[in-house]
Amino acid sequence: xxxxxxxxxxxxxxxxxxxxxxxxxxxxxxxxxxxxxxxxxxxxxxxxxxxxxxxxxxxxxxxxxxxxxxxxxxxxxxxxxxxxxxxxxxxxxxxxxxxxxxxxxxxxxxxxxxxxxxxxxxxxxxxxxxxxxxxxxxxxxxxxxxxxxxxxxxxxxxxxxxxxxxxxxxxxxxxxxxxxxxxxxxxxxxxxxxxxxxxxxxxxxxxxxxxxxxxxxxxxxxxxxxxxxxxxxxxxxxxxxxxxxxxxxxxxxxxxxxxxxxxxxxxxxxxxxxxxxxxxxxxxxxxxxxxxxxxxxxxxxxxxxx
Numbered sequence: 001x002x003x004x005x006x007x008x009x010x011x012x013x014x015x016x017x018x019x020x021x022x023x024x025x026x027x028x029x030x031x032x033x034x035x036x037x038x039x040x041x042x043x044x045x046x047x048x049x050x051x052x053x054x055x056x057x058x059x060x061x062x063x064x065x066x067x068x069x070x071x072x073x074x075x076x077x078x079x080x081x082x083x084x085x086x087x088x089x090x091x092x093x094x095x096x097x098x099x100x101x102x103x104x105x106x107x108x109x110x111x112x113x114x115x116x117x118x119x120x121x122x123x124x125x126x127x128x129x130x131x132x133x134x135x136x137x138x139x140x141x142x143x144x145x146x147x148x149x150x151x152x153x154x155x156x157x158x159x160x161x162x163x164x165x166x167x168x169x170x171x172x173x174x175x176x177x178x179x180x181x182x183x184x185x186x187x188x189x190x191x192x193x194x195x196x197x198x199x200x201x202x203x204x205x206x207x208x209x210x211x212x213x214x215x216x217x218x219x220x221x222x223x224x225x226x227x228x229x230x231x232x233x234x235x236x237x238x239x240x241x242x243x244x245x246x247x248x249x250x251x252x253x254x255x256x257x258x259x260x261x262x263x264x265x266x267x268x269x270x271x272x273x274x275x276x277x278x279x280x281x282x283x284x285x286x287x288x289x290x291x292x293x294x295x296x297x298x299x300x301x302x303x304x305x306x
Contacts, residue, residue: 037069044084046301056095058088068109078109094286097125106140114140118152127274127291128205128284131159134212146221152214154237160205163282211240227257248273268299 046060062084071077081103088096103119119135138152213236220231231253238246250271255264271294276282278293 037067039068040064040066055091056089058086058096060084060086074107076108076110078104078106080104080106094125099123112142114142116140116150116152118154126284126286127277127295128161128163128282129158130161131157131207133157136214138214147217147219149218150214150216152216154212154214155209156212157207157209159207160276161285162205163285213238213240229253229255245275247275263302266299266301268297268301270297271295 042064044060044062044064046058048056048058050056062082064083065081067079069077071079083099083101085099086096088094100120100122104116106114106116108114115137116139117135117137120133122132123129124132134154134156136152136154138150140148140150142148215236216233218231218233220229222229231251233249233251235249235251236246237249238244248271250269252267252269254267256266257264273294275293277291281290283289284291
């Protein structure tokens with residue numbers, strides 16, 4: 001799905017909790033004497049609706065909470081809680097329906113080496129993903145100014161919707177759930193029609209459990225006296241036992257400060273590739289069209305900070 005917002009989305013960012021202690025690279029903080037920690041909380045809300053010739057409803061909301069500081073004997077730690085939900089409908093049919101809940105705990109977060117724990121629960125109904133749970137541990141290495149690379153070893157449980165699809169042989173449709181390989185065939189003139197076994201053509205849905213690698217190069221810099229933030233991340237996530245089954249994810253975030261201190265212009269771009277749908281015709285029951293292996297999204301908006 002390559003979706004552009006039909007109108008400019010206004011993202012209202014509330015700074016709910018004052019920050020304390022040291023200055024952070026990723027957040028703007030207000031110091032509070034005597035606390036020794038730094039906290040940052042933001043809430044994002046977006047609502048859009050069109051009626052008439054177009055019946056479109058869009059709702060997005062998210063919450064991010066970051067706690068930075070020392071945790072007992074562990075120094076320079078960073079705890080992240082992130083939740084976001086997108087729910088869009090076009091002509092009262094699901095258009096975007098996804099949700100992500102992420103927890104991450106880093107030790108020595110701003111140092112050259114940083115071990116971390118990771119947990120995420122998510123779903124994305126637009127690609128048939130009913131539920132995905134993954135958690136594990138990893139580490140980050142800072143290689144040069146703005147550039148780092150991280151690795152995580154993750155346990156993953158994912159549930160895709162159950163599906164079946166039609167196989168076509170010599171222009172004759174064969175339901176793969178009712179026919180089996182070479183158990184029946186017939187001749188009509190010069191043509192021979194075969195029946196194929198379901199498992200030879202389809203990958204059924206349902207729940208699977210496995211382990212996954214997650215490799216993430218990252219490049220983040222602040223330019224023009226920190227008025228422009230450029231943040232690019234690339235994820236390569238193959239299964240441990242099958243490197244031919246993997247996910248690729250690109251994330252780009254650009255934030256530009258304006259003449260008004262509390263107002264930023266934000267550009268977010270994501271590109272996600274899933275080998276599950278590459279070369280396999282799996283029908284989306286909501287649209288009647290096959291799932292595509294690549295999803296792209298670009299969003300241009302405004303952020304207010306106060």
